[in-house]
Amino acid sequence: MALNPAKMISSWAVNVRIALTALRTNLMRSMLTMLGVLIGVFAVTLAVAVGNGAQASIMDSINNFGSNMAILIPEPDTERGGPGRALERGRLTSRDLSAVEREVPGVRAVAPQLRQSLDLTVAGTSTTTTGTGTTVGYGIITNHQATMGRYINDGDVRTAARVVVLGRTVSEALFGEIDPVGQSVRLDGVPFSVVGVLEEKGSTFGDDSDDTFIIPISTMRQRFVGDTLPGPDDLQLAFVGFEEGYSLRQAKQDITAVLKDRYRVRDGDPNPFRIRTTEEFIEESQTVTGILQAVLVAIASISLLVGGIGIMNIMLVSVTERTREIGLRMALGARRSDIRNQFLVEAAVLCVLGGAVGLILAWVSGAALTAFADFPVPIGLGTAFGAIVFSALIGLAFGGYPAIRASKLSPIEALRTE
Amino acid sequence: MSETAKAGTDTPLVETRDLIKTYHLGGETIHAVHGVSLSIARGEYVAIMGASGSGKSTFMNMIGCLDVPTSGEVLIDGIPTSEMTSDELAKLRNQKIGFVFQQFNLLARTTSIDNVAVPLIYAGVDTETRRERATAKLIDMGLGERLMNTPAKLSGGQQQRVAIARALVTEPLILLADEPTGALDSKTSEDIMMVFQQLNEAGITVIVVTHENEIADHAKRRIEFRDGNVIEDRPVTNRIIAREPEPAV
Numbered sequence: 306m307a308l309n310p311a312k313m314i315s316s317w318a319v320n321v322r323i324a325l326t327a328l329r330t331n332l333m334r335s336m337l338t339m340l341g342v343l344i345g346v347f348a349v350t351l352a353v354a355v356g357n358g359a360q361a362s363i364m365d366s367i368n369n370f371g372s373n374m375a376i377l378i379p380e381p382d383t384e385r386g387g388p389g390r391a392l393e394r395g396r397l398t399s400r401d402l403s404a405v406e407r408e409v410p411g412v413r414a415v416a417p418q419l420r421q422s423l424d425l426t427v428a429g430t431s432t433t434t435t436g437t438g439t440t441v442g443y444g445i446i447t448n449h450q451a452t453m454g455r456y457i458n459d460g461d462v463r464t465a466a467r468v469v470v471l472g473r474t475v476s477e478a479l480f481g482e483i484d485p486v487g488q489s490v491r492l493d494g495v496p497f498s499v500v501g502v503l504e505e506k507g508s509t510f511g512d513d514s515d516d517t518f519i520i521p522i523s524t525m526r527q528r529f530v531g532d533t534l535p536g537p538d539d540l541q542l543a544f545v546g547f548e549e550g551y552s553l554r555q556a557k558q559d560i561t562a563v564l565k566d567r568y569r570v571r572d573g574d575p576n577p578f579r580i581r582t583t584e585e586f587i588e589e590s591q592t593v594t595g596i597l598q599a600v601l602v603a604i605a606s607i608s609l610l611v612g613g614i615g616i617m618n619i620m621l622v623s624v625t626e627r628t629r630e631i632g633l634r635m636a637l638g639a640r641r642s643d644i645r646n647q648f649l650v651e652a653a654v655l656c657v658l659g660g661a662v663g664l665i666l667a668w669v670s671g672a673a674l675t676a677f678a679d680f681p682v683p684i685g686l687g688t689a690f691g692a693i694v695f696s697a698l699i700g701l702a703f704g705g706y707p708a709i710r711a712s713k714l715s716p717i718e719a720l721r722t723e
Numbered sequence: 724m725s726e727t728a729k730a731g732t733d734t735p736l737v738e739t740r741d742l743i744k745t746y747h748l749g750g751e752t753i754h755a756v757h758g759v760s761l762s763i764a765r766g767e768y769v770a771i772m773g774a775s776g777s778g779k780s781t782f783m784n785m786i787g788c789l790d791v792p793t794s795g796e797v798l799i800d801g802i803p804t805s806e807m808t809s810d811e812l813a814k815l816r817n818q819k820i821g822f823v824f825q826q827f828n829l830l831a832r833t834t835s836i837d838n839v840a841v842p843l844i845y846a847g848v849d850t851e852t853r854r855e856r857a858t859a860k861l862i863d864m865g866l867g868e869r870l871m872n873t874p875a876k877l878s879g880g881q882q883q884r885v886a887i888a889r890a891l892v893t894e895p896l897i898l899l900a901d902e903p904t905g906a907l908d909s910k911t912s913e914d915i916m917m918v919f920q921q922l923n924e925a926g927i928t929v930i931v932v933t934h935e936n937e938i939a940d941h942a943k944r945r946i947e948f949r950d951g952n953v954i955e956d957r958p959v960t961n962r963i964i965a966r967e968p969e970p971a972v
């Protein structure tokens with residue numbers, strides 16, 4: 306028999322109509338069966354979405370701070386030694402960073418970092434927050450500039466100027482609606498001049514990115530943190546930003562080579578520094594969220610499995626109840642495949658209807674979570690499409706056995722059934 | 724019927740050759756049909772008689788290709804059926820045989836049109852044509868006013884007329900009826916018998932299984948079964964011609 310697409314669509318349409326009639330006939334039963342699939346699809350969809358949301362949040366916070374960069378961290382407890390060599394503590398200095406900037410290709414900007422929590426006071430109003438002592442490069446790497454006034458500049462760093470750029474939250478806490486640029490503020494009692502306000506970044510995972518301030522690194526060192534560091538040129542951390550698309554794997558190797566050379570690290574000895582890249586953070590977070598998502602989906606899948614078993618159960622009941630109808634249809638010319646398809650479609654329709662409602666509920670819950678819990682739960686078209694297709698597959702998988710059983714009935718045995 | 728037989732007109736429409744059906748029930752072998760060879764020609768109106776357990780229904784199920792013989796052969800329109808696949812048998816039932824049952828066997832919650840159109844679904848006919856042909860058959864059966872009724876809204880006689888329309892909608896060669904009046908009162912039975920006689924006049928071969936002499940006497944030929952064997956096969960003398968040509972709708 307030749308395959309006629311129009312005919313095939315028409316026969317599927319007929320099956321869908323037969324299925325809907327059968328489902329209406331046992332409305333209560335159909336609803337309860339659907340509920341199983343509904344809950345399953347709801348749970349799985351939400352699990353996938355939560356996983357995607359966690360992933361997106363982490364990506365957001367990484368990108369929010371700065372993409373395509375390497376972070377240099379001194380390893381203070383590294384003990385290097387051996388015959389004839391003194392123990393040496395891991396360090397990272399401004400000169401190391403300059404060398405990296407000079408010798409490593411692809412560098413867009415570098416930024417040293419000294420962080421310290423300070424009390425900021427203006428005419429009796431006080432707030433405590435952690436700020437960063439750094440250079441112009443910090444604004445470039447983190448893509449974070451001043452919206453009012455200006456950022457710190459090279460001159461500020463050279464002269465260890467007492468200038469501060471405030472985050473939005475700090476600015477509002479100290480000055481309210483007043484333009485803070487040009488105003489004076491005391492940092493741990495030392496008078497500073499406000500030169501700018503940083504553009505708003507918002508918060509990720511409840512961490513307010515605007516509750517901060519920026520001062521020149523030289524000022525931070527001289528006024529606040531100098532005596533906590535092992536040397537006059539030491540850094541807590543340093544950032545190296547690379548050109549868009551530049552290989553961070555290559556960059557990490559290059560930086561390692563430069564620093565190893567500067568610290569004369571022998572092969573086999575541990576490095577007195579650590580280098581992490583945004584690429585690694587992303588990979589690690591993907592691994593973690595991937596595991597989280599897999600665990601969630603696995604748990605949710607159990608409910609879907611139970612829903613599928615419900616489908617199989619009810620389809621077996623349906624086939625038994627309608628044995629006579631099956632016999633009649635066979636007498637009227639239905640082939641085994643016609644009967645099989647009829648029941649497959651019925652199971653698939655049950656699942657798709659349940660799945661669609663489950664998807665809508667998941668979407669509503671996702672939107673509610675996003676709105677009220679400040680946690681993105683994105684259900685994209687792909688997830689939605691996947692949920693529907695998956696529901697249909699569950700129908701076909703769990704409806705398969707009952708449908709095949711129906712199709713294998715002997716016409717006369719089926720017709721004789723009361 | 725526009726289709727012409729593959730063989731000549733003298734080929735029997737239904738032929739059985741040494742047809743045997745045995746059941747095994749609790750270690751006991753039951754010979755439901757015990758080697759029946761007979762042939763039914765095109766245009767005949769045959770009543771198959773016999774008491775319950777005589778083998779008449781088993782015989783009918785086998786010539787209707789619903790049941791598989793233990794041995795022997797059933798030929799429909801000259802074509803042997805024993806080697807056919809289940810799909811080929813389904814097609815044969817769909818195209819050449821129309822079934823009418825005692826309990827009508829209409830689909831509940833389904834309109835007359837949709838009930839009558841069911842065989843056309845399996846014949847691969849498109850939706851539009853299905854509706855047209857089902858409607859035409861229902862009008863032929865005097866049910867033009869009952870097209871959109873579900874079986875629950877129809878009398879027994881009307882339901883059996885819908886079932887007959889369904890049996891005829893694929894323009895089969897044979898109408899096989901198993902106790903078609905068993906669930907009807909005598910007046911309605913007479914009405915259905917009249918339909919059968921009219922269809923037979925129009926050229927359709929009618930085979931009716933019944934245990935009632937009055938129903939059998941509407942046929943032209945009468946075959947009686949007992950214990951799986953044909954004990955009598957003769958023309959009907961004093962044939963009853965059903966009256967009351969106005970269909971009771």
